[in-house]
Amino acid sequence: MTPSEIIEILKPHEGDGIVSAAADGTHPHVVVKAQRLAAVAAVLKTDWRLRFDLLRCISAIDWPAQNGVELSYDLISTSLGHAFAVKVMLDRADPQVESVAGVWPAAEWHEREAFDLMGVTFLRHPDLRRILLPEDWVGHPLRKDYPYPVAYKGLKLNP
Amino acid sequence: MALIEGIFEPGLVVTTVDWVLNWSRKRSIFPMTFGIACCAIEMMATGAARFDLDRFGAGAFRATPRQADLMIVAGTVTFKMAERLRRLWEQMAEPRFVIAMGACAISGGPYHLHAYHVVKGVDQVVPVDVYVPGCPPRPEALIEGLMRLQDKIGTRTIAKKCEV
Numbered sequence: 001m002t003p004s005e006i007i008e009i010l011k012p013h014e015g016d017g018i019v020s021a022a023a024d025g026t027h028p029h030v031v032v033k034a035q036r037l038a039a040v041a042a043v044l045k046t047d048w049r050l051r052f053d054l055l056r057c058i059s060a061i062d063w064p065a066q067n068g069v070e071l072s073y074d075l076i077s078t079s080l081g082h083a084f085a086v087k088v089m090l091d092r093a094d095p096q097v098e099s100v101a102g103v104w105p106a107a108e109w110h111e112r113e114a115f116d117l118m119g120v121t122f123l124r125h126p127d128l129r130r131i132l133l134p135e136d137w138v139g140h141p142l143r144k145d146y147p148y149p150v151a152y153k154g155l156k157l158n159p
Numbered sequence: 160m161a162l163i164e165g166i167f168e169p170g171l172v173v174t175t176v177d178w179v180l181n182w183s184r185k186r187s188i189f190p191m192t193f194g195i196a197c198c199a200i201e202m203m204a205t206g207a208a209r210f211d212l213d214r215f216g217a218g219a220f221r222a223t224p225r226q227a228d229l230m231i232v233a234g235t236v237t238f239k240m241a242e243r244l245r246r247l248w249e250q251m252a253e254p255r256f257v258i259a260m261g262a263c264a265i266s267g268g269p270y271h272l273h274a275y276h277v278v279k280g281v282d283q284v285v286p287v288d289v290y291v292p293g294c295p296p297r298p299e300a301l302i303e304g305l306m307r308l309q310d311k312i313g314t315r316t317i318a319k320k321c322e323v
Contacts, residue, residue: 146275155241
């Protein structure tokens with residue numbers, strides 16, 4: 001199924017939740033409103049023509065100029081063989097979005113990683129802890145304005 | 160005629176306690192099964208048939224720090240790992256030795272300048288006896304490091320507390 005057909009299927013369900021859509025280019029996607037992401041995810045997973053059963057990755061991108069953090073959900077349908085992406089733009093000061101771990105279980109660890117390194121809070125996530133860094137780490141290192149730390153527990157970073 | 164000649168049975172060997180202890184210690188260094196990153200692949204190759212660390216008595220990789228004499232830090236040590244690494248080292252029985260294998264364990268290596276999460280040298284966490292440079296070091300290099308560690312063990316004495 002082509003990207004434009006996927007967008008046409010989404011529109012009757014979530015038309016007012018779609019901010020913009022890109023059917024052409026190397027990365028076809030829709031940009032949706034943050035509060036509608038879970039509903040769009042449910043449609044993508046369950047609609048018999050879409051059947052996106054595999055969440056390939058969640059990318060978090062920091063845009064200081066636009067004052068936003070962007071999340072990109074890359075999806076694949078293993079049964080129908082097509083791919084698509086959903087993007088959502090969040091407020092940089094307090095990025096919050098509904099978790100999709102209930103739709104795709106793979107999202108659980110991806111969302112923990114986005115929380116750990118980018119500081120995105122996923123609402124109703126089953127276990128939102130840091131996944132890579134120590135529990136007591138301060139800050140979210142992949143933010144563009146992350147201050148490079150001097151030391152951690154007495155271990156110097158630039159000896 | 161020497162002092163004790165003819166007093167004991169033939170086959171008597173005279174030596175020092177230091178020599179016997181060091182001789183046995185340096186020929187039975189049990190490393191810990193502990194690989195953190197890609198250097199561990201070279202460490203496994205060193206232990207396997209082609210390079211055969213068992214020729215030096217160091218091929219018995221122990222699955223518990225309680226039975227291990229040597230910790231080969233084979234890979235990148237992150238801050239999260241540093242606490243666990245220190246705890247494993249503390250669980251090892253003395254005398255215990257540490258080989259820092261590869262650029263990451265020595266200085267942070269490729270992560271030295273810009274990584275916020277990597278310990279810049281495992282000697283900040285545990286005392287290191289031998290540094291084996293390389294990225295990763297070849298098995299020959301690790302064997303060389305082990306032989307230098309054997310030399311170091313050979314200089315120990317029970318007469319005073321040893322820093323080695």
